[in-house]
Amino acid sequence: MAATAYAIIIAGGNGERFWPVSTPERPKQFVDLFGGKPLIRHALDRLEGLIPPERTLVVTARRFVAQTRRALPSVPPGNIFAEPCRRDTAAAVAVAVGLVKRLGGPEAVGCILTADHVMEPAAKFRRALRDAIRVAAKKDAIVTMGIVPSTPATGFGYIRRGETVTTGTKTVFHRVDRFVEKPDLATARDFLSSGDYFWNAGMFVWTARVMEAAFVAHAPDIGALIGTVSAAKDVSAALRRAYPPLRATSVDYAVMEHADNILVAESDFDWDDVGSWESIPRHFPSDPQGNACLGDPLLVDTSDSIVVSDRGRVTAVLGLKDVVVVQTRKATLVCSRDRVQELRRIVARLGTRPKRPGK
Amino acid sequence: MAATAYAIIIAGGNGERFWPVSTPERPKQFVDLFGGKPLIRHALDRLEGLIPPERTLVVTARRFVAQTRRALPSVPPGNIFAEPCRRDTAAAVAVAVGLVKRLGGPEAVGCILTADHVMEPAAKFRRALRDAIRVAAKKDAIVTMGIVPSTPATGFGYIRRGETVTTGTKTVFHRVDRFVEKPDLATARDFLSSGDYFWNAGMFVWTARVMEAAFVAHAPDIGALIGTVSAAKDVSAALRRAYPPLRATSVDYAVMEHADNILVAESDFDWDDVGSWESIPRHFPSDPQGNACLGDPLLVDTSDSIVVSDRGRVTAVLGLKDVVVVQTRKATLVCSRDRVQELRRIVARLGTRPKRPGK
Helix, strand or coil, rough: CCCCEHHHHHHCCCCCCCCCCCCCCEHHHCCCCCCCCHHHHHHCCCCCCCHHHHHEEEEEEHHHHHHHHHHHCCCCHHHHHEECCCCHHHHHHHHHHHHHHHHHHHCCCEEEEECCCCCCCEHHHHHHHHHHHHHHHHHEEEEEEEEEHHHHCCCCCCEEEEEECCCCCCEEEEEEEEEEECCCHHHHHHHHHHHCCEEEEEEEEEEEHHHHHHHHHHCCCHHHHHHHHHHHHCHHHHHHCCCCCCCCCHHHHHHHHHCCCEEEECCEEECCCCCHHHHHHHHHEEEECCCCCECEEEEEECCCEEEEEECCEEEEECEEEEEEECCCCCCCEEEHHHHHHHHHHHHHHCCCCCCCCCC | CCEEEEEEEEEECCCCCCCCCCCCCCCCCHCCCCCCHHHHHHHHHHCCCCCHHHHEEEEEHHHHHHHHHHHHCCCCCHHEEEECCCCCHHHHHHHHHHHHHHHCCCEEEEEEEECEEEEECCCHHHHHHHHHHHHHHHCEEEEEEEEECCCCCCCCCEEEEEEECCCCCCCCEEEEEEEEEECCHHHHHHHHHHHCEEEEEEEEEHHHHHHHHHHHHHCCCHHHHHHHHHCCCCHHHEEEEHHCCCCCCCCCHHHHCCCCEEEEEECCCCEECCCCCCHHHCCCCCCCCEEEEEECCCEECCCCCCEEECCCCCCCCCCCEEEEEEEEECCEEEHHHHHHHHHHHHHHHHHCCCCCCCC
């Protein structure tokens, strides 16, 4: 009998990386930069035929609930849960385990998915996830999705594979030897050439029973939330009481790095964390001068730049190279291309400015 | 008896230099960049106590008539005249001479003034103009305002002075030796150090009788317009008939360079043609990093830049040097500071783009 699977989309985000298109009030999973719909909608649509919207849950911040409902009209409003406050991923995943146990019982499978990545093609993603669901149930394992790396990226954590496991699936599974923090460039190059490392995509699959056991073994204080959520009369009320006292820590640090029944699914779909404006040239064609543009900006003697213009506005760039220019209805960013990682300095200072008329 | 004086403000302009704040539909004399009101309003207010609004005339393009009325509510609407088409300054000045003759008779004095310059302090300007009016009437001369140069500017024409003339005024007047085209930098430096040259500000003062005689002597085809305008039953109708066939040429080239009764008034008020975004740092204080800002932009690690932000919008610049960033309600310009002279390339291309929604 196939396991009943639930998708749990974790939608957090602080909106700094794509400012001013994303903002603290509207982080990147809600903006419509890639492929005509918000990333969170891609996250749902990508599950089509595998997990229906009725079994798709979202764990997000209170201030994103309304946006989530608008972006995902096919998901029942009762499937969208608000964290009363931010407590990092361990607490959010414990909520997810509690919800899956509550709705599907201890043998139901939960898939922790992200809302702010581009993954293509969807069919490859679905095959890997389908196999991960099967293997998680059959092997009593926590299955993490390991992305076959294409570059020596220093911005991601890595997973070193151990022995390969026989599963009878098209997707290849390995034991996890260990999780590795973000490496320096030389180390990342070694990882890439060795073929033994995958990118840690932050997506993982488990039965409620297995994941609860891992929490109980390695982070029992946070794991107590699972029983609270699964047995609560009113989940929201229970969260309001039980969530704030929890410590803020990542699920990798609290559970994954300590559990021994972890497998990695060798996932060969394209995966991009679209982590900054620098992602734009990877997803949109460049002109002969090396400019990647969204909207219809007017460039004169400009090269190797990223220019994003809101519809109905004119954005003109003259005589520049290696700049990022982003114009929205309310704000304009002009930034040296090698400084996009520092956008948080802008967003932080905006938060301290007095509001002005029209803002 | 003091001569009756009329001011004629010539308000043309093509709106390229301060794009996107100025546009072909709203050239710089109508924008409110300097001192809280449009430059054309400064041009009027600067005359206060010397020439009243009732004796202030404006010659402008048809598409600027409504803006002129709004900017100059104290000027009678009948004092604002539209050129039926563009025919350069000789034809516009001939209209002005015709209007002064019509309204004040041949001995009335006309002052051709510009609408797109910053001149300060107004009291010094008024004294120079008052003296020029007196001398033009008394000496049967065309008096041109010569600005004492402060830099070896290459963007202006110059006037070389001849012998000094006794006038009994505080302002010193000289005969004009010759008009000089825009010089190269080495020549401009020689001009500056010699003390014999003034900037040609394009402002000059004459009685209708003297100026008509100069037109008749040196450009009779255009000068015929003076009689037409002064005698017309309906000035607008007369212009619609007589103006389009005229040749387009400058008054300097057609008349001033040939007339021999020209004096230059040594004018020591500050005069700035605010010819481009590069003018901004001359009129607004810079921050310690050398940035001149209008509005309230947010600059991080940015230096030697000019940043203009519309109220109610956020303009953020990160990690750049020597750029010009201008954000308005409809458009954003990002430009290398050494390329502002090429803004016409942007404006020209905008004219050929299809209109988009919201524009």
